[in-house]
Amino acid sequence: MAVQPTDPVVAAFVAALNAGDREAFFALLTDDATMTDDGTERDLAAWTDKEIFSAAGHMDVESVAPDGRSLVATYTNSTWGGMRTRWSFTVDGDRISHFDTGQA
Template sequence: MTIRTSRLGDPAVRAFVTPVDDHDQEGSTALLAPGATMADDGSDRDPADWVDREVFSSHGPMDVDDGSDGGRSLLVRYRNDTRGETRTRWSLTADDDGISRSATGRA
């Protein structure tokens, strides 16, 4: 069962998921804090490059199935044109400047 984005507990996480689902790359990138970092399956990546390649260029929406840690840890059915559908975990760290750290990997 998909959780409505409006029910995600952390406003910064909610603000990040919404433009991803709306295919709004500019809006999504604008929510990354200066110096934001990210990891994919344990390997550090450039957040702007990764989001472009794995989300927007490959048309990847996310369906949030579960949230914990105040809405900062997500269990997601994620799909894109490159990999098809994959169940993933997302851990997002937010501060006053936006999303400062994201980590994702297969669930």
Template sequence: MTIQTSKLSDPAVRAFVTAVNAHDREGFLSILAPGATMADDGTDRDLADWIEREIFSSNGHMEVDNESNRGRDLLTHYRNDTWGEMRTRWHFEVGDDGTISRFETGQA
């Protein structure tokens, strides 16, 4: 059973998922802290390159199955035009200012 995006506990994570699913690059970038970093399957990646390839140019979409750690850890069904659909885990580090300083994803 999926969790409606509007019901996600952490406001920054909710904004992240909303922006991904709306293909809203400006909204997505606005929730990231300056100098934000990310990793995919345990390897640090170039953030700008990764989000272009895995989210925006490939129509990325997240359906959240479960959240934990006060809404900062998600289990999702993630799909894009490149890889199809897969179960993924996401971890978010959110600063005191409410922006995401780092996110990590990978197959679940």
């Protein structure tokens, strides 16, 4: 059973990702947003295109930290299949300025 993120900005991020809605996804990010994958800085546009939008990425949230800005999810895409991942978000107002993901 999937869990719903408690932080509204993180919840909107998950919803946009799962809908494959690139416009809504990027609207949730600050203009200078950054991301890391297993702690390594990645090009946000290239990574999201490859790992999310071109690969039918989908996130089923398993657990959410008390602050609502970290979660564990089964992440599935057409490139890698399914894997247990961790995600953490830096939320700046109503947008995300940084997110980190990696294997859990």
